[in-house]
Amino acid sequence: MTVLLLAAVSGCSSAKELPNSVGSQLQTAQDRAQSAGFTNLSSEDATGQGRAQLWDRNWRVCSQDPQPGEADPETLVVFSVVKEGESCPASTDGYLAMPGDEMPGYVGRNLMDAMDQMAALTGEITAVDATGAGRSTDNENDWRVCTTTPVAGEVIEDSVVFEVVPNQEKCPG
Structure with missing residues (x-):
C-alpha cells in the first residue's frame, strides 16, 4: 500500500x-x-x-x-x-478599465476594489471625501464610493474621480 x-x-x-x-x-x-x-x-x-x-x-x-x-x-x-478596441464587460473577473470603456457602476462598492480596476489607466485617478470635509482617503479599504466622474455608463477618457465616505457613514444627499 x-x-x-x-x-x-x-x-x-x-x-x-x-x-x-x-x-x-x-x-x-x-x-x-x-x-x-x-x-x-x-x-x-x-x-x-x-x-x-x-x-x-x-x-x-x-x-x-x-x-x-x-x-x-x-x-x-x-x-x-x-x-482590440472593444470594451471589456465590467462584470468580468479581473476587469481593468481602459480608456474608451464604459464606466462601471461603483456606487456602494469598496474604494480599494474600484481603484484596483482603474489601475491600467494612465490618467489621474482620485478619491475625494464626498462630505467636503477634506479627510484623507489614503486607507482605501475603509471607504465606500458615493458617486463617480464619469458616471456609470459614460465613456472613460483617461481620468476618474471617486467621491467617497468612510464605510460606516452615509453618502451625502
Missing part, C-alpha cells in the same frame, strides 16, 4: 506561477502562459457572442481563469477576451 501512495504522489505535477495576462494581447498572454509551463490554453469571447478568435493578435484579455498565481501546469487556462 505504501508503494501505491508513493507512486500517486510522484505522479503529481508541481505548481507553477501562472502570470497575470489581464489587459494583454491574447497572443502575448498565450506566449507568457506557455513560457511559464502552461500548455492547456483556451480563449472565449467575453461579450457572450461566441466569436472565434482567429487572429490572436486582434484580441485583448479581459480576465483569466484560474487567476494569476500558483497553479497546476496541467490546469486548463481560459482567457476571456474582446476584440
Whole structure:
C-alpha cells in the first residue's frame, strides 16, 4: 500500500506561477502562459457572442481563469477576451478599465476594489471625501464610493474621480 501512495504522489505535477495576462494581447498572454509551463490554453469571447478568435493578435484579455498565481501546469487556462478596441464587460473577473470603456457602476462598492480596476489607466485617478470635509482617503479599504466622474455608463477618457465616505457613514444627499 505504501508503494501505491508513493507512486500517486510522484505522479503529481508541481505548481507553477501562472502570470497575470489581464489587459494583454491574447497572443502575448498565450506566449507568457506557455513560457511559464502552461500548455492547456483556451480563449472565449467575453461579450457572450461566441466569436472565434482567429487572429490572436486582434484580441485583448479581459480576465483569466484560474487567476494569476500558483497553479497546476496541467490546469486548463481560459482567457476571456474582446476584440482590440472593444470594451471589456465590467462584470468580468479581473476587469481593468481602459480608456474608451464604459464606466462601471461603483456606487456602494469598496474604494480599494474600484481603484484596483482603474489601475491600467494612465490618467489621474482620485478619491475625494464626498462630505467636503477634506479627510484623507489614503486607507482605501475603509471607504465606500458615493458617486463617480464619469458616471456609470459614460465613456472613460483617461481620468476618474471617486467621491467617497468612510464605510460606516452615509453618502451625502
